[in-house]
Amino acid sequence: GAVVSQHPSWVICKSGTSVKIECRSLDFQATTMFWYRQFPKQSLMLMATSNEGSKATYEQGVEKDKFLINHASLTLSTLTVTSAHPEDSSFYICSASRGELNTIYFGEGSWLTVV
């Protein structure tokens, strides 16, 4: 079964509004989670590294004020897309590493459509 859960699986929002996506590690603690974005027929692009109890580390070119990441607990990271625009429509996927071997588990992803 899934060990990393994302919610919602899909969301449609109006342009200019904000939308929050959650990423949960279900039966383990994850001090670090990662957020990726994937446009149709393209690869995954790392957006940011989410660190529990501290600020996220953003990749070059990713607007930290637009993509707010909060990692308030060891099992939950949230990505908030603020003032969403149609070009933000994408598939957003999180991952978390588990255990000493840092086995990586991905969530099922969240489809965001901004209309």
Next chain:
Amino acid sequence: SQQGEEDPQALSIQEGENATMNCSYKTSINNLQWYRQNSGRGLVHLILIRSNEREKHSGRLRVTLDTSKKSSSLLITASRAADTASYFCATDVTSGSRLTFGEGTQLTVNP
């Protein structure tokens, strides 16, 4: 920017044939992983190969790694229609699980 480049971008074969996908990367790595993604879905981890390993097997999967050429290949033997998916390589420069993905290969296995 993407660390990896994969070829071919798309591959169409008949059931029972073997499928080979290649991945190249640019910097030194800690390990390289292959993932599968069905359309519109999350990623499924297939296999991890460490930088000090040259070949690894898992069922019908065979992965090779050539660190001198900074390249890896994924071979799927005796392919099935259910293998139809996108396949991505991902490199991990450190052990911190921060992955950089290749462009991916779209594999279609025709019944």
